[in-house]
Each structure stands twice: as structure tokens, then as C-alpha cells.
Amino acid sequence: MSTTTNDTTPRHENPNAAEPLGAQADVDVLRAALDGPWRDLRERVRRELPADAITGTPGESIDVQRERVTRQVLALADMGYGSIGFPTEHGGTLDYGASCVAFEMQAFGDLSLLIKLGVQFGLFGGALARLGTERHLSAYLPDIMSGRLMGCFAMTEIGHGSNVAEVETTATYDVETDEIVIHSPTVSATKTYIGNAAKDGKAAVVFAQLVVPQVGDVPDGEEESGEHGVHALFVRIRDDEGNPMPGVTIGDNGAKGGLPGVDNGTIAFDHVRVPRENLLDKFGGIDETGAYVSEIDNVNRRFFTMLGTLVRGRVCVGGGSGSAAQKALAIAIRYGDQRRQFAAPGEEQEIVVLDYLAHQRKLLPRLAKSYALRFAQNAMTSRLQELEDAAKSAEGGTPGPDHEDAQRELESWVAGMKAQTTWHALDTIQACREACGGAGYMAVNGLTQMRADVDVFATFEGDNTVLMQLVAKGLLTEYRDSWGDLDIAGMIARVASQTVEGLVENTLKRAGLQKLIDGATPRNDETALDSRGWQESMFSERASHLLETAAMRLRKAGKDNGFEVFNNAQDHILAAAKADIDLRVFEAFQDGLEAMEDGPARDLMAKVFDLYALSSIEEDKGWFLEHGRLSVARSKAVTTRINSLCGELRPRAVMLTEAFGIPEGWLENDLIDLGQDRAGVTR
């Protein structure tokens, strides 16, 4: 069937619904709450992008898909989507956060297109804009934003994906010719999985170990070797005719698990020379005397500062995967709301599958989590923008150490959200596929390509497990900073008192003295399960307990057993990181809910929040029971309440997906045309 493009009118009038649904007005209120601070941009995208600008046809060959995606990228650039978030003085439009929101909206379309847009305008253009200086921006940004200059972000190598500080490509300054020589000394130094490399890229921002033979003063400790760590350089990789530049070898990664429209490839350099000016030298450069200069003394700190400015990539990847999950839910819930299978004994008509508890259980908690993650994504994007604004208005243009702390803190949050949201998306799209049965497996219905595309989101822009490790590292550092002045004995006492408290609580409760405890600790069993305060205490106490006990374990690490102690506690550390991100998501949902005006939409949102909070608790009920945070009776009550919430939300499930505001035309699937799916429809 074909639907009118960009019709976002809710279609929640559902003949199968057990009770009347919320009004159109309620959908609008929900949508506004979910849209968050960049609502205008979201509405503009919904209104202005026709389906053919944003969607693809699954099943076409790689060549056809690549051509289509390139065409769409250029068309979107023509519509101004290439310039969002770039500095206005160089022709950029809107603000930095807006570029993340545009990405989220584009993620409702074809994900090959999304990633190609991300490579061109986010990674390639973004790295140039944030690591380069005035001369780079004025020379290249206009052509990048228009798509006339397509380029790559050449960081990952065969030998180093996660540990990019150890890439092997070298960039050696040749003082004689005032050039820098880019070289791949080994096979494993080959850049790989690089988007835009196989077909379209004319240039690349190449990350390489910068070596500057010793001239004049250089930062401490770096004099001897002349090695200044990883830096980025602008390098032409193809000439105007599309042939590789001399010394550049380009390969094609070929077929991948997904993203068929993205031309990922390999790039190797054989002593390729570029002018000194091609070094993107915002954080470290080579002056006219051939000396290395940087305001940041430490090699590692310098590199992580550079990476930190590129944090937007992870914000986008997380947000994009969140959109994909929302789209999958919109498809599967609509299907489940129409598809019938098996009649109850004595009944003529078969049952709508979303009326089955097991089906609700598959879809509705994931829907609730999608709401939660959207609020968290909005909060994170706002924070990104705040820090951006603060940096811009900082005196002398250089933000102080507080800003740097805030930046590190944001990076940690972003890392964790990227990991949690991409995993959520994979899990959700798969559940949606299965919930649609064979129809879900047909490429035309959009779910399988989406699942295949999102797969790699879990490992690119940072491997999820490594990112969660990063979150943990941030937490532990912060923890050490706060508690550093406590001696070990004090620390033990503190943690022990916590543990003893838990133990007593636990023991008494299990001993049947429930009421006694309940009187003393109103936050527990007698508090309603929908008490936000109780829910919050569950999330926050888990986070702090896991962090404190992880820190305790790591204190045992000495010089000789450092890796062993760390490694033995790795599951614990990762759990602490996850608990922290879960708490942040909870808080963001709470803020989002509180910002809503009283009314039926807010009441509905509160139920979605309950479902999110209780499902999260149930998922980890083993931990809560182990740590005396849940009594046995209450643990079972949580499950019972989730089931009843599923029943309560079920009649509003379609409406809740309409609040995502995905234009009908973009839901390129046959599932919407359910007529043929109903038994008995005459041919």
C-alpha cells in the first residue's frame, strides 16, 4: 500500500481496543514531551523530508544501494542538512545539539544513509572542524557541507580498534621539505572499516602517530623520541577523477552484516607526503621553525582531549539506534494490534495477539524503556550544548578546569548511554521481528535490515564493553577523588556499615518480621510500587553500593597484581557502570515527567515510567534480593504489577508509538496494510 508521505496523524482508532483511547491532544502532549528542546527541528524534519529522500529499498545490490545513498546524501546537503551544527561563521546553521537531533530523526529512515551522513558531516567534517584551525575550516568546510568534498574519518586500523592510542600509522615531519610523511609501516597499520573510503572519499582525516624530529622546545618527556602521540591530518586520498593518490592504496571491505549502502574500505599509505599545514593543529602543531607546539603537556591527555571533542559521534550513534528501536516498536505494535491467531475455546473470532500477556511482555517493557532512553538522550544532548555554549563564552576562549571536569563527566555519560541504547535497540528490534513472525522476516517490512544495520552500532564508535569500562573508570576516579582523604580503615568502616545495615534488614525481613521493618523503613514493602521515591532509592542504592564495593576490591591492587585484581572484578565493575547509567536514565525520565503539565497525558506517561522502573528492577531482581533491597514478597509483587501495567497500557500501545512521531511514509512496510493479513478477506 502507499500512504500519504509525511502523514503523522495518529491512527489509533482501533476497533480491537478494549477501552477508549486517549484523545489526539494527548498524543500531541506526549510527543511534545518526547521531542524535548529541539522540537521545532524535529517537526521541520517530519514536515519537509519526503519518504524517498530518507528511505531505501531493502534487498537491492550493494552497488545500487551505494549509488542511492550517495544521491540522497547530496540531496539532503542541498536541502541544508549538511551544515547543521557547523560554526555559523563558516556557513553552518543551527547549533551543535541540533546536529544530534537531526541525526536522530534521520535514523527513522534508511540506516545506510544515516551512517553515510554521519561519516561525511559528523566524523569527517566534525573532526576537521574541531581538530583543525581557521585555515582548515575556511578551506574545506563549504565543500564538505555541500557534499562536493566527500571524505573519511580514518582512525581504526586492522590492529587497533578499541585501543586507538596505539595506531601504527606514522606522520613524520620532514623539516627539509616542510612536509609530513604519512606511512603505514605494517599490514596491521592499514586503516579499515573506513566509511566513504571504498567509493566516494576524496580526502580523509587520518589519525597517525606524529613524529617531529627535535627542534627547539617541546613538551616535557617528549623531547627524546620526537613522538607526540596521535594527531589528525587532512590527506587527499583520491584525485578529482577518483583515482587513488600516489602512495595511497584503497581497498573495499565489500559485503558486511548490514549498512550495504555505506562504502567501507581500507586505506594504506606508502610514504605519502602532505604539506605541514595539513596537520589539524588545534591541540598540537608544528610551528614555522619546525618545532612541535602544544598547550597540553601530556601526550595522553592531549589525545584524549582531541577524542573528547569528538564525543558527538557517540551521542549520535546512541540516539540513532534509539530511533530505530522506536520505529521497530511502531511496526510490531501496530502489527500485534491487528494480527489475530487462535480463538479462545467457544469463540468464533481469533484473539488479537497483543492481547496475549506474553506478547505484551515482549513489547511493552521495551516500549517503556524506549521512552526512558529518549528522555535521557534529550538530557544528554542538552548537556552537550550547554558545555558547548560555556566553552564558547569562556574568557579568552579557553574554558577552565571545571569545564574540563564537566567535559570528562559528559564523555562518561555519553559512553554509557551509547552502549546501553545500542544494546537496547538490538534487543528490541529482534523482539519486534519475532513478534511479527514470518512477516517480520520479509525485508520489505523493514525490521531485518534495521536489525542488521544496527548490529555494528554495538561495536563501532567504541566497543560497548570497552565503553562501559570507561564509565566505570570515570566513576572510580571520581569516587577516589571524593574519598581520597579517607584512610583505608575509614573506608572499610563505611562500606561495612552499609553491608551490616543490609544484612540486618535482610535477616529481619526474611524472618517474617516484615511489619516491624516496614514500620521503620517506610521506603520498603508498605510503600506503593509506584512510589517514585522508592523506585529511585532502588536505582540509586544499587549504583552506590556497587561502586563502593568495586572501589573496595580495587584497593587491593598493588603494583604486581594490578591486572589480576582488576580482571577478577571486571564483572562487578561493569555492573557498577550499568547501574550508574540506569540511574541517570531514571532521573532523566523523572525530569521529563515533572516537566509535563497535569492531565491525562501525564498520567499515562507516569504509567509508562512505572513500567520502565519496575521492569528494570525485575530484570535485576537477583541482585536486589541478594542485597536485601527486595523482600521475596515484594519481588513477586513487582512481577504481578508489571503484568497488570502491561494490561493497562495495552489499549494505548499504538498511541504510545504514535507519540514518537514517525511519518507514515517512512514506515516503509507492508505491515501497515493489514487487510491481507486478516483471515476471510475475500480475494
Add this chain to the structure above:
Amino acid sequence: MSTTTNDTTPRHENPNAAEPLGAQADVDVLRAALDGPWRDLRERVRRELPADAITGTPGESIDVQRERVTRQVLALADMGYGSIGFPTEHGGTLDYGASCVAFEMQAFGDLSLLIKLGVQFGLFGGALARLGTERHLSAYLPDIMSGRLMGCFAMTEIGHGSNVAEVETTATYDVETDEIVIHSPTVSATKTYIGNAAKDGKAAVVFAQLVVPQVGDVPDGEEESGEHGVHALFVRIRDDEGNPMPGVTIGDNGAKGGLPGVDNGTIAFDHVRVPRENLLDKFGGIDETGAYVSEIDNVNRRFFTMLGTLVRGRVCVGGGSGSAAQKALAIAIRYGDQRRQFAAPGEEQEIVVLDYLAHQRKLLPRLAKSYALRFAQNAMTSRLQELEDAAKSAEGGTPGPDHEDAQRELESWVAGMKAQTTWHALDTIQACREACGGAGYMAVNGLTQMRADVDVFATFEGDNTVLMQLVAKGLLTEYRDSWGDLDIAGMIARVASQTVEGLVENTLKRAGLQKLIDGATPRNDETALDSRGWQESMFSERASHLLETAAMRLRKAGKDNGFEVFNNAQDHILAAAKADIDLRVFEAFQDGLEAMEDGPARDLMAKVFDLYALSSIEEDKGWFLEHGRLSVARSKAVTTRINSLCGELRPRAVMLTEAFGIPEGWLENDLIDLGQDRAGVTR
């Protein structure tokens, strides 16, 4: 790199291993244990099938893949793989169980090929052989086994996938012409997702509602309507030139989420006439007077008997997905054993990623579960063969009611195993993909295509959730049969006593009177975690408790609230079904272990078993804590022990995957050639 085809020599000499590995002899012993009763056939397949007979090239177009798969099917038929499991009097070879084992082995190759083989020889050929009678077998089997007659299994319709008893296609006997008229009265009656339909199928076994206008005596209750329920018919769908037969409309399902080499399509019938003899009439037919005759009186029972004879399809799908999971583990564990990333502080060389606990945690419990499922699969296949043999040797050729009970019981087991193994495979292949990072996403490395192909295994040959429901139904029926003579009060008393026992145990334990309890119940905290008896009690008590309490809840169901009571308990019922399958898997592993001779291989196997058992317990620790089966201390001890088992098994991880015996040449991936992946290898 290219490896010698069919070199299954273990390559476990690993320079990174922390301790010496088991001898080649141990790998052989493990492999023999895993190979089970059809070891000879497995060894024959390993020896005789070259890689190009069994593997494909990912990323090729659908047309190219379909052609390749068709070619491979015919070549395998030439080698005799089409005749395995068919009746020997019609040219079949080996036994019925062997056909399942051949399928499992072929699942180490390309899965499009696997499914095409399954459609042709298992579904199409199998349905004809088991639902047809002598005249059908002698007329068609030779051509089916040779691949000269390609065909379809046309059961699923647009409107009915799970509830196939309600397919809408009709097969109406026309007494005037002695023909049967096949017709699709509605759009939703169109057969869909049918393998072999889009390109190769010349015929189909079509499932349709049989209507025989009233002539003579017919079974009770069916006289009025002449409707005898779903039957299967042999129908030509294409002529020898490949054109659709008159009245047959064939469509192409086109691109799917995976299985690109399988030509799934749609078939609709417009009053297509076939001779009466085309009715596959083993369980119900039309005699020469035009009267319907069947030895089975009840319409439903008749249809479920027919479906029951087709249980092999589910055995195969489960087994095939299990093989895919094993292959994914072989790839990811080998990669993890070589790939290095991040150096410990002060170290020069980076750490092998499988040395990280988090990486072990991702892969080793899934490896252990793969072992468990293989033993269960072997046991199930043996049981299938036993019942087959029993049926054949039954007096008068008709097995008695005991056999029928055994058959129902097998079907339930098969349903549950199919669901659990396919879900395990999806989860495992995904974890393996992520564990290989970007390399895992490259199609050439085999993981993504495998993941995409296996996806549909979760919903075809029975939707997994529906299958688990079937397991539950079987359990509850059996339970009712055993306890049917108890009155409700007796039942309540029994369950209540269980509950009280749990409660007391729970309360006392949590109250710190651990030792008192432990003295009384040696099975608990003081029993070693590797006590097989304790582990078994955990699996079996969970299964019986969940079943008993589910049965209690369903007793409340009356005529008016039947669906509601059932639906509210659906999550509970599904948990009971899963617990039952988990117990069966545990028991199969136990039997498999016990059959091994004492020695290092058996000791190693016992550790793998511990890891499987404890990981399963940990996964559901919330339930065990809730039900007083785990104390808090013991729950934490389980986690600690899993971590230490991961460390103990890690040096043997590669060897444990070698025990699967996947020929090197079939592991069509670059991951094996790890040279380029190592940093510093000179170009």
C-alpha cells in the same frame, strides 16, 4: 588464507595459553562424546564433503545465491544425501535419526543450502513419505531423493502461521469427476514463505481443509458439514517447462532477513483440479465410492497425528541452529585467543582479549550451554529413532496407545528444544559477532550471514513462544492425568505444604540459622557447588514447583473466565515450560558425562557441565532466591565460582571448540588468518 579442506586436526597449540593443554587424545574423546550415536555418519560427512559442496560466498546477489544453492542441492543428492532417512524399500538409506544428524552436520555450512535441503528432502519429501501411502511413495520418492522433482511444503498462509488448523485453502471432492478441487478463497488463504516456490518447485504438498460431500458412512460429528479438517495433497504447481500450472498463481517473497539462497514464495489456487489419488491418505482418505474414511475419529486428533509425524522438522531446525552456534563459538574463541588489545600498565605487549574476564563471560558460558544442548539433541534424536523402530515393529503395523503417549511426549520435548536451541543460537552468534568487533561484522567472516539466517529459525517450524506454550500444555495435561484423582482440597494441601516448606526453609535460612538448616538439608549451602546432586535438585525442584503452582492457578479457570485466567498466568506457564526443558537438558548432559570413561577428558567435561549448570542457575537466581532455593551467600558464591571456572576453562577454550569437529575448510573466514590482525606484522 586457504586451509586444506577437511583438515579437522586440532590447532590448539596456542602460544598464549597460560597452561599446557589437553592432548590430542582428549579432543578425540570429547568429540566422540559429543558426536553421540551417529558418530560414523558425522565422521563420514567431515571426511567426504569438500568446502565448496557446503559453503557459500556471502554478499552475492539473491539470484546468484539461489543458483548456487540449487546446484549444491543436486550435487549432494548425487552423493546420496537426498535419500537418508527415507524408507529403504523405496531406495532410502540409513535410518530416520541419521537424517537429523546429517542435517546438523550440513548446518556447519551455508544455511541457505541447509534450509533448501530441509525443504526438499525433509519437508516436501518427508511429508509425502509420511502422510502418503504406497502409491505416492513409489511414484514420487525416487525423483524426490534424486532432486529431479523439486517441491514445496505448502502449509503456512498469510492469515495462518501458528494456528495452521485454521488454514483457509479448501480441497473439495467432486464426485462427478472423481477429482479434488484446490482453492484459495481469500487473499489471506494464499500460501506464503514457501521454500522452493519462487523458482524450483514443480510440485507441492498442499495443506487444505478437506471437504467431501456426504456419501456413505463418515466419522461421527463430521457428517453434516462434510468438513474433515486439514489434509495434505500432492499438487503439481509448475509444468516441465517451469510455467505455473493452470489456476496456480506463484509469487516471489523476494528479499528476506536472511537465507538469500532459498526461493521462498507465495502460491494461490483458483479451483485447481487434481485426481482423487493425489490426496495423501495415510490418516484419512476418500474411497472408491467417494466416501471419506479414516481410522481416527476426531478431526483435531487426526490433524495433530499428521503433524506429529512431521516432528522431525523441528528436531532438525533445533539441531541445525545448535551447529551454527558451535561454529560461531569456534570462530569467536579462536579470534579471542589471538586478538590483543590494551596493554596492562608497564607491559609492552597487549593483552589477549580472551584473558579478560568480561570476554570469557561472554563466550564460555555459551560454549558450555552449546555442549549441554548437543547432548540433549543427541538424546532427543535417539528417542525419535526408538519410537520409529517401535512403530515399525508394532504388531499389525499399528502402535498402541502407549506409543501414542510416548509420541506426544517426544513432540513436547522437541518443541521446547527447538525453541530453546534456536534462541540460544541467536544469542550466541550475536555475542560472538560482538566479541569479534568490526572483523565480526565483515560478511567474509561468516558470523553476520549466519546470524541473519538463523533469525527466522525462532519463528518458522513453529513460533518459539507458541512452542513453549505447547510444552506447557503437555506438562499440564500430564500433570492433570497424574493428579486427576486428587480433589481440589488435596491439591491445595499438597501445594501449600510445598510452599510452607519453602517458607520455613527460607525464613530460617535468612535468619542466620544457616547451619541448623544445613545439617538437616545437606543439599544446600554446605554442599559443594559442583555437587551434581545439588545442581540437579535446583533444576528439578524449580521445574516441579513452577508446574504445580501453574496448575493451581489454572484450576481457577471456569467457563467464563478461561482465557483470562490462562492469560494472566501466561508468563508463569512459559516459565514452567522452560524449567522443564532446562531439566531435560541437564539430565542429558549428566547421561552424556556418565557415559564417558574416567580420564582427563571426562574431568574437563565435568567442568564444562559445572559451568553450564551454574550459569543457568545464576541466570535465574532471582527465582531461586525468591523461592528459598538459594541463600544470599550461596547466590554470590555461584557467581564467584562461575568466574573461576571461566579462568580454569580459558586455556582449553580453543580445544573445546575443536571437539565440535568442524572441518577447517568449512570455517570460511578470515579470522583464522590472524597474522594481519597482530600489530607490528611487517607489510
